Amino acid sequence: MQQSQGLLRQRDVCHRAENSxxxxxxxxxxxxxxxSIELTQALFDGATTYGVGSKASPLVSGYSAAHVDLEQQLCRLTGHQAAMLFCSGYSANSALMSTLFTQADTVIADKLVHASIIDGIQHSGAKLVRFLHNDLSSAERLLAKHPNSVLVTESVFSMDGDKAPLAELSLLCKQHNALMIVDDAHGFATSRDFEATSRVADVQVVTFGKALGCQGAAVLAKQSVINYLVANARHYIYSTALSPANAYVAHSAIKLVQQQxxxxxxxxxxxxxxxxxxxxxxxxxxxxxxxxxxxxxxxxxxxxxxxxxxxxxxxxxxxxxxxxxxxxxxxxxxxxxxxxxxxxxxxxxxxxxxxxxxxxxxxx
Ligand SMILES: Cc1ncc(COP(=O)(O)O)c(C=O)c1O
Structure with a gap:
């Protein structure tokens, strides 16, 4: 059935550019x-210094100096107070949404936000309402109907490639006393202005598997939000921490982007x-x-x-x-x-x- 509709998903073995x-x-x-040679070397250096694997949950013994350094670097870069690392952007978004919200909440999301955001909100039991893609009037109508809520969008949309009107959405959120969460997976490190999203987002998700060319993700927010997530996010508590070698590579990738x-x-x-x-x-x-x-x-x-x-x-x-x-x-x-x-x-x-x-x- 899926095959006849051209829907069967398959995996192709990919080769490095030079062998393809x-x-x-x-x-x-x-x-x-x-x-890149630089990140290949960083992976070796990170593994040599901190180990290939983190060996445990961050709440047991998996949280190393490599993780702390990367979190601090991300905070300095974006101006957020605190950060926590995940093994993937999917995991960061799902953990954030499913931990932060309950059945008592309403979350207002752009019609095109990523599956990981939708899955997390649905898992939380919160009421999900969607505004038309990048449509300020549609967002405003929902914010007026659900004041004191949360609005979720992306900086750059993964399938259309267009950008959200973040400054305008942030203004609307302020007028309606709502928080704004921005998934910056495809925006982070693609411009020289590392604060473009953090200037307007209360909570920001960045991923390392796109412009940074490696693996992992971070949630950036106020210290109180991160403290709450560290204590309650099941994806974080019950999972082996991001490899410290990967944390070191992400740290090196950010430095490389700044140097080049x-x-x-x-x-x-x-x-x-x-x-x-x-x-x-x-x-x-x-x-x-x-x-x-x-x-x-x-x-x-x-x-x-x-x-x-x-x-x-x-x-x-x-x-x-x-x-x-x-x-x-x-x-x-x-x-x-x-x-x-x-x-x-x-x-x-x-x-x-x-x-x-x-x-x-x-x-x-
Ligand atoms: C908008 C968006 N958010 C989150 C993710 C998940 O990030 P990761 O690939 O690190 O799991 C993706 C992945 O493609 C994405 O496009």
Whole structure:
């Protein structure tokens, strides 16, 4: 059934860029750090100094100096009072939502927030109400109806790549005495302004598996919120802590981004180039200024087939199907990275243009 609808999810074995015949436009390694010499060395140094594994829950003996250092670095960088680390962004979001809320709460969330946020809220038993994606009037109506509540959104949306109007949402939250939680998974470390989200978010979730090229996540908030989560978040208490070697790598990745801001410049140059070429080729893009550039195809089978044809031409892109995205908006999710060469972006857009013309039988 799933197979006939183009919905069967499968895993492909991926190879390191240099061993693969495909140019990869599907990953979230926005600054090209995942295979860098610097982070490879940091992983070795971190493991040598602190150990490969943390060996226990943070509340038993799994919380090391590597974790403390990273938490303090994140607080200095963002201005939040306190931080706590998780093994993944999924775990951080789920723990945050399911621990902070109860059946007595109402949570107002953007229609497109990530599955980990929805799962956590549903697990808490809180009432979940959704506002139209990035729609300030819709958010305001719900805030007026549910004052003293909490609003949840993302800085950069994972499937559309567009950015939330964080400053405006924050103002509305203040007017209605609501807290604002921002999942910054795809925004963190993609601009030189590390405080862009923390200036407006009461609670911020950052992940290390995207722009930082490694693994793990953190919740950043006031000390009282973190104290409460440390004492009550079951994902944190009943799970082995993030590996200290990984904590050390995330710490090193942040330092590297600060020392090499040209990585961020290269990422933005590549985003710019892709958008310009895609617009010239009249590809059906969603308006996005981020590294995530979706090309709408429509239809699960059509999307998968286009991704497979691109692979035959040497390009790996994400095929995002419904129900991950609404029916009719199935898409190729193209992600840009500082590691792409301009020539590779030219080649991708030419291949896309040709395939879309071939598929539609007419010029796009
Ligand atoms: C918006 C968003 N939040 C959270 C996550 C989960 O982060 P992680 O991959 O570290 O589990 C993702 C993952 O893709 C995401 O897109």
């Amino acid at each position: 015949s495909l140019i990869d436009f599907s990953h979230n390694d926005y600054l090209g750090l995942a295979n 801001p040209e990585r961020i410049t290269r990422l933005h140059d590549n985003i710019h180039l892709f958008k310009e070429l895609a617009q010239q080729s009249q590809l059906p893009l969603i308006a996005s200024l981020s590294a995530i550039q979706p090309v709408i195809v429509g239809g699960n089978e059509q999307t998968l087939s286009l991704a497979n044809m691109l692979a035959k031409l040497g390009f790996k892109v994400g095929a995002i199907r419904s129900p991950t995205v609404p029916k009719g908006s199935e898409r190729l999710r193209i992600t840009l990275s500082a590691s792409h060469q301009p020539q590779q972006i030219h080649q991708l857009v030419s291949a896309l243009k040709k395939l879309m013309i071939d598929c539609s039988g007419e010029k796009v």
